[in-house]
Amino acid sequence: MPATRRSEFLIGMKDTFPLILGAIPFGIIFGALAINAGLSPAATMGMSLFVFAGSAQFIGAGLVGQGASLGVIVLTTFVVNLRHVLYSASLGPYMKRLSQVWLLPLAFWLTDETYAVVIRHYQREDDSPYKHWYYFGSSISMYVNWNLCTLIGILAGQRLEGLATLGLDFAMVVTFIGILVPLLVSRPMLLSALVAGVVGVLANGLPNKLGLMLAAVCGIAAGMLAEALTRQPPSEAIPLKQAAKQEMP
């Protein structure tokens, strides 16, 4: 059955569903923590509506609580979100034919979760012309969910103070592991992950998540080096048709 706008949109939502589950505790905790940090309900909601970047919002709210200046918070937001440069550069080649009407909202809605789901979809070999509808379905469901959860967190306010220590922060780890592991199918990919992980741990002390960027760059370099040495590009190591069968639930 050929893909339609509607089918792409719905599959995008469906593939993103598990990630939405993982994001629910974060949205609620963010709303509650931001209120406790001294942000007004309007500013808390405004962050989720207009910034829409989970980890940057957490750090921003935390910095507000510590009395940091506006400039420091905005600069920190910039650094924490730098990884999105890599995401958008990686998706960019598939956005060639899209007009600004699509590009502007899709760029705004780019998150870790949507990137992870959408890039797999774009890398499949089928030539559906409506893959941007898949991106739309994935990102709009993340966006609506994030804002609803923020609202719940704001309303619940202080009663949820203990939530973060209940271990729901593990939800992100387990979500990313579920995305990551099926991608590790070639030696260069494995090496890339190994190096990124080791550097990430060693550089963890660097401020503002700079260690994350350093680790990502080292991991990418290691993968490319291994690829050059073994002449086993990931595109050959992952038969695309096989990857397409490993549909997300």
Place this chain on the structure above:
Amino acid sequence: MNEALLVLGMALVTFLIRYPMLAIVGRLQLPDWLIRALRYVPVAVLTAIIMPIMLLPNGELDLRPSNAFLVGGIAAGIIAWRTKNLLLTIVLGMAIFLLWRALIGG
């Protein structure tokens, strides 16, 4: 602090990171090495995010069995590897993490 300015500033820098590459890259002829490099982005970034959380849950290296982040993470990795099912990995991984933390961890 002016909260409206704060939200505006954060929104602006975040968008200015997300938008330009998405809009430009597809319209440029990228060098081959860069296209190859971009394939490693998901693997490298995701690993760089989760490994410090698993190994340094309290800011210090913790390889003890009482580290539920490590045990839960390894369990989730095995589940993901065997089943390739994201939802199952999340649900079972969370369950194992919470159980391990309640029974063994601090």
